[in-house]
Every structure is written in structure tokens, then in C-alpha cells.
Amino acid sequence: xxxxxxxxxxxxxxxxxxxxxxxxxxxxxxxxxxxxxxxxxxxxxxxxxxxxxxxxxxxxxxxxxxxxxxxxxxxxxxxxxxxxxxxxxxxxxxxxxxxxxxxxxxxxxxxxxxxxxxxxxxxxxxxxxxxxxxxxxxxxxxxxxxxxxxxxxxxxxxxxxxxxxxxxxxxxxxxxxxxxxxxxxxxxxxxxxxxxxxxxxxxxxxxxxxxxxxxxxxxxxxxxxxxxxxxxxxxxxxxxxxxxxxxxxxxxxxxxxxxxxxxxxxxxxxxxxxxxxxxxxxxxxxxxxxxxxxxxxxxxxxxxxxxxxxxxxxxxxxxxxxxxxxxxxxxxxxxxxxxxxxxxxxxxxxxxxxxxxxxxxxxxxxxxxxxxxxxxxxxxxxxxxxxxxxxxxxxxxxxxxxxxxxxxxxxxxxxxxxxxxxxxxxxxxxxxxxxxxxxxxxxxxxxxxxxxxxxxxxxxxxxxxxxxxxxxxxxxxxxxxxxxxxxxxxxx
Amino acid sequence: xxxxxxxxxxxxxxxxxxxxxxxxxxxxxxxxxxxxxxxxxxxxxxxxxxxxxxxxxxxxxxxxxxxxxxxxxxxxxxxxxxxxxxxxxxxxxx
Numbered sequence: 001x002x003x004x005x006x007x008x009x010x011x012x013x014x015x016x017x018x019x020x021x022x023x024x025x026x027x028x029x030x031x032x033x034x035x036x037x038x039x040x041x042x043x044x045x046x047x048x049x050x051x052x053x054x055x056x057x058x059x060x061x062x063x064x065x066x067x068x069x070x071x072x073x074x075x076x077x078x079x080x081x082x083x084x085x086x087x088x089x090x091x092x093x094x095x096x097x098x099x100x101x102x103x104x105x106x107x108x109x110x111x112x113x114x115x116x117x118x119x120x121x122x123x124x125x126x127x128x129x130x131x132x133x134x135x136x137x138x139x140x141x142x143x144x145x146x147x148x149x150x151x152x153x154x155x156x157x158x159x160x161x162x163x164x165x166x167x168x169x170x171x172x173x174x175x176x177x178x179x180x181x182x183x184x185x186x187x188x189x190x191x192x193x194x195x196x197x198x199x200x201x202x203x204x205x206x207x208x209x210x211x212x213x214x215x216x217x218x219x220x221x222x223x224x225x226x227x228x229x230x231x232x233x234x235x236x237x238x239x240x241x242x243x244x245x246x247x248x249x250x251x252x253x254x255x256x257x258x259x260x261x262x263x264x265x266x267x268x269x270x271x272x273x274x275x276x277x278x279x280x281x282x283x284x285x286x287x288x289x290x291x292x293x294x295x296x297x298x299x300x301x302x303x304x305x306x307x308x309x310x311x312x313x314x315x316x317x318x319x320x321x322x323x324x325x326x327x328x329x330x331x332x333x334x335x336x337x338x339x340x341x342x343x344x345x346x347x348x349x350x351x352x353x354x355x356x357x358x359x360x361x362x363x364x365x366x367x368x369x370x371x372x373x374x375x376x377x378x379x380x381x382x383x384x385x386x387x388x389x390x391x392x393x394x395x396x397x398x399x400x401x402x403x404x405x406x407x408x409x410x411x412x413x414x415x416x417x418x419x420x421x422x423x424x425x426x427x428x429x430x431x432x433x434x435x436x437x438x439x440x441x442x443x444x445x446x447x448x449x450x451x452x453x454x455x456x457x458x459x460x461x462x463x464x465x466x467x468x469x470x471x472x473x474x475x476x477x478x479x480x481x482x483x484x485x486x487x488x489x490x491x492x
Numbered sequence: 493x494x495x496x497x498x499x500x501x502x503x504x505x506x507x508x509x510x511x512x513x514x515x516x517x518x519x520x521x522x523x524x525x526x527x528x529x530x531x532x533x534x535x536x537x538x539x540x541x542x543x544x545x546x547x548x549x550x551x552x553x554x555x556x557x558x559x560x561x562x563x564x565x566x567x568x569x570x571x572x573x574x575x576x577x578x579x580x581x582x583x584x585x586x
Binding site (some may be wrong): 022023025026029030032034035036037038039045046047048050055073075077078079080097098099100149150151152154 | 508509510511512513514515516518519522540541544545547548551552553554555556557568570571572574
């Protein structure tokens with residue numbers, strides 16, 4: 001009996017000790033803030049009292065916020081998430097509550113946000129994060145501010161949706177890049193909508209019209225004429241063709257209304273912005289004016305070359321026949337014929353070097369006379385202004401100088417040691433010709449040409465192609481004087 | 493799904509609605525059990541905000557409180573269970 005009483009007493013003491021321990025632990029937990037609610041009983045009615053602020057107030061506040069918002073404790077555990085946040089992650093509150101933000105957000109975003117809530121004493125700058133929301137990437141600006149939630153310190157984290165702004169900025173940037181590409185293109189680029197109204201045009205395109213392009217109709221601003229072979233009547237047909245899905249490339253056209261009336265190469269491609277039908281047309285116009293001019297020049301030169309070759313062959317044939325008629329021996333023919341062909345070649349060389357445009361009279365003189373005498377020495381003297389001669393006169397004058405020099409070497413001023421030649425170039429006047437005078441001095445006594453051979457013919461006839469061209473040859477006692485009249489039309 | 497057997501910890505967690513400590517206690521308990529007692533636990537969460545009278549069974553005063561009913565003797569851990577070592581010792585896992 002005694003033993004059972006002692007047993008009961010011991011059990012009671014153990015129970016009391018257990019209850020005291022529990023009471024101490026409870027008090028310590030309350031004091032340390034490890035709990036945030038207590039059960040109180042009054043008249044047999046138990047009731048739960050929440051310590052600290054009522055969480056309902058901040059929940060209601062968060063719920064009214066437009067951005068996504070969550071309340072988290074210092075570990076990032078969700079204490080509440082508002083409707084917008086729940087919508088972002090398509091989860092209801094029962095599935096979100098108590099979860100860590102790092103369990104909900106994708107890794108990179110979670111890492112950035114965890115830095116926001118790692119320093120509760122410092123306000124950190126918002127961070128930009130992006131993640132997929134129902135398969136579509138969305139951008140958020142996330143900021144965190146420390147708050148008191150009941151008995152704890154936590155954070156209010158807001159997610160402001162920047163997606164539309166980011167998209168608008170990306171679209172604006174894309175637009176700027178597209179405009180820069182169009183603007184920096186060397187060729188003319190024009191964009192028009194389906195109604196042919198111009199929406200974009202670069203500087204090179206503006207140069208093709210006297211009007212401002214953007215806002216105008218394409219066919220009115222830059223009317224084009226197409227060669228019959230293309231089967232295209234006007235520029236609108238090009239646009240319509242490309243809108244139907246048939247881009248056209250490198251169609252030659254003429255822009256009669258453009259400054260300088262330009263030849264262009266037109267290409268048209270559909271402007272595809274989305275998967276729908278093309279929203280317009282992109283046209284590029286390559287200016288062919290210079291190329292066409294070059295082609296015409298080349299064509300002209302080819303014809304000119306053909307003409308000159310035929311003339312030269314006829315001249316060579318004539319020189320050959322007339323030299324043969326005037327020379328008595330084969331050696332004489334060889335010497336005269338070679339000399340004349342070389343004289344012709346010398347002028348041709350000079351003309352080829354000058355692109356067959358014009359030649360300096362002094363150059364021609366130098367090329368033809370230098371084989372016989374030092375043109376920069378005392379025996380040869382040139383006075384007067386230089387003249388620029390067109391090819392026809394240059395060849396004729398070259399042959400005349402050759403014949404005069406050959407004659408001077410054989411019989412005239414250059415045949416002895418003391419003779420000299422003076423070439424006087426008279427200035428241009430209103431007269432239909434310019435005179436150049438060849439005067440020989442101090443040579444042996446002059447006789448007229450013993451017989452008027454081909455050399456004389458060359459001198460007297462080479463410039464006779466024009467009524468204002470020709471020569472007069474005088475045999476003065478002091479030496480030969482040849483007055484050469486060059487038609488003014490052949491002087492540049 | 494945890495099943496009941498001789499080694500099963502029968503755990504009752506008393507919470508007060510969705511107070512920060514209650515949510516933390518639920519989250520911590522689920523994580524600790526998942527990581528350290530896989531398949532060996534049974535959790536019952538009792539919301540005393542809804543049923544305050546259920547506090548009497550285990551004489552609950554502070555919330556949150558975790559009660560280990562099995563294996564006996566009963567153990568109580570008061571707080572949000574953020575001290576993992578303390579929880580594991582009381583659940584006799586280590």
C-alpha cells in the first residue's frame with residue numbers, strides 16, 4: 001500500500017516536472033519570438049490569439065496591388081502571394097504557401113532575387129528578371145523592401161511587369177536598326193505599303209525625285225518608263241507582282257522625271273513582317289546612269305576606232321602607192337615608206353597615250369623632229385603658245401612635220417652643221433585657222449623640190465580635208481618657209 | 493505516401509491559420525521529414541484557428557507546436573522548427 005502510494009507520488013512528481021519543463025519551454029519560446037500565437041482559455045472556451053500585427057491587413061493591402069507581390073520571411077519562404085503573383089505562376093495559394101521563392105522561380109531569377117532579400121538592413125536596387133509565363137517570355141522588375149510581419153522581419157517583394165515596355169523598346173530598336181540599314185544603303189531604297197504609299201525612303205532615293213517621297217504615291221513621285229521587252233508598263237505592276245509573291249529583280253527602267261533623267265535597275269521584293277500576307281514592298285533602284293554613259297562612250301569609241309583603223313589602213317595604202325610611184329629604187333622606197341609609217345606611228349602613240357582626245361602641238365613636233373635633230377638644242381627653236389589639236393589635225397600635222405624634217409635633213413637646214421629651224425606658233429584669233437610657221441635658216445642654198453614627189457603632196461594636202469586648212473611652201477634663199485594653217489575647229 | 497508501421501513517427505503539428513511561424517513550421521517539417529525520414533512519417537496539421545478546442549488534447553499553449561505521438565513518450569517541440577538539429581534530436585533521428 002505504501003509502495004503504491006509512493007509510486008503514485010513519484011508519477012505525479014514526474015508529471016509535474018514534465019509540465020514545468022513544458023511551461024518553461026513555452027515561456028522561452030514566447031520570449032524568443034519562436035511562436036506567434038497562443039491559446040487562451042476563458043470559461044472553458046479556448047481561443048487563439050495571434051501575437052503581433054494581424055496578417056489580414058497586409059494581405060488585403062497586397063491583394064489590392066496591381067504588380068505581383070509576395071510577403072516572404074528572411075529565408076524567402078512565401079507567407080502570402082497576391083492574385084497577380086498567383087496568376088503569373090498559375091498556382092493557387094494552397095500550393096504556394098510556405099514554399100521558398102527559389103522553389104517557384106527559375107534558377108537565374110531566383111538567384112537575383114535572393115540577393116535582394118539577403119540584407120534586411122539595406123535597401124537594394126531593383127533587379128530585372130525574365131522567365132516563361134505559359135510559354136511566353138515575360139520581363140519583370142523585382143524590388144524588395146523589409147517589413148514586419150507579425151513577430152518576424154520579412155520582405156515585401158513586388159514583381160512589376162515590364163514585358164510590354166521591353167517589347168516596345170525592342171520594337172523601337174528594331175525599327176531604328178531597320179531605318180539605319182535603309183539610310184546607310186548606298187543604293188536607293190524605298191518601302192511602300194500595299195496602296196503604293198511610300199513609308200520609308202533613304203537619301204539616295206530622295207535624290208531620284210524633286211518631291212519629298214514619304215507620304216507620296218510611288219508611281220507619282222518616281223514615274224518610271226520600262227523598255228517594251230519587259231512587258232511592264234508602270235512601277236505599280238512591279239509592286240503588285242511582288243505582293244503576289246513573285247519578286248522581280250534587276251529590271252531596267254528610265255526615270256524621266258528624276259533630276260538628270262536617270263537610268264535605273266529596279267528590284268522589288270515583298271515586305272513580310274508577319275506570317276500574314278505581305279504588308280508592302282521594298283524597292284531598290286540602282287543608278288545606271290554612269291554605267292550607261294560608259295557603255296555609250298565605249299560604243300562610240302569602238303565605232304571611232306573602227307573608223308580610224310579603216311582611215312589609217314587607207315592612208316598606209318595611199319602612202320605605199322604614192323611612195324612607190326615617187327621612188328626610183330627599192331632602197332629609196334623602203335627608206336621613205338618606213339619613215340612615213342614611223343611618223344604616222346609616232347603621232348598614233350601620242351594619241352593613244354592621250355586617249356585619242358587631243359595632243360599638244362609641241363609634243364607632235366618633238367616626236368616627229370627628234371629623230372633628226374636635238375629639239376632642245378640651239379638648232380631647233382619653238383616660239384609661241386602651245387596648241388591642243390584634235391586627232392585628225394594631229395595626224396596631218398605629224399605627217400607634215402615628218403616630211404619637212406626629212407627634207408631639211410636631206411637638202412635643207414639640217415643637212416649641214418650651221419642651219420637651224422624655227423617653229424612659230426601663232427596665237428588663236430577669230431580667224432577660222434591658226435598658223436604655224438616652219439622657217440629654215442643658214443642651210444645650203446635652196447632650190448625648189450626637183451620634182452614634186454609624195455612628200456610635197458603630203459605637205460600640201462594633209463590639211464586640205466577642211467576649207468580652212470592647208471599649207472603654203474616657199475623656197476626663200478635663206479631656207480624653206482612652210483606656213484601651216486590648222487582649222488580652228490580642230491584646235492581644242 | 494508515408495505508411496504506418498512500427499517505425500512510423502506520428503506527428504501532429506498545431507498551427508494558427510497562416511501566421512508566418514505557422515507557415516514556416518509546416519514548410520520546415522515537410523522538408524525535414526522528406527529528407528531524413530522518407531516513408532517513415534505521418535503528419536497531421538491541425539489549425540487551431542478553426543478548431544481551438546483541439547488544443548486541449550495535447551495541452552497546447554504556444555503555436556506552432558509539433559507533437560510526436562509515436563513512438564512514445566510524447567514529445568513537444570515549440571516554434572517554427574527552423575532549428576533542424578533540435579527537431580531531428582527530438583524525433584530521435586540522430
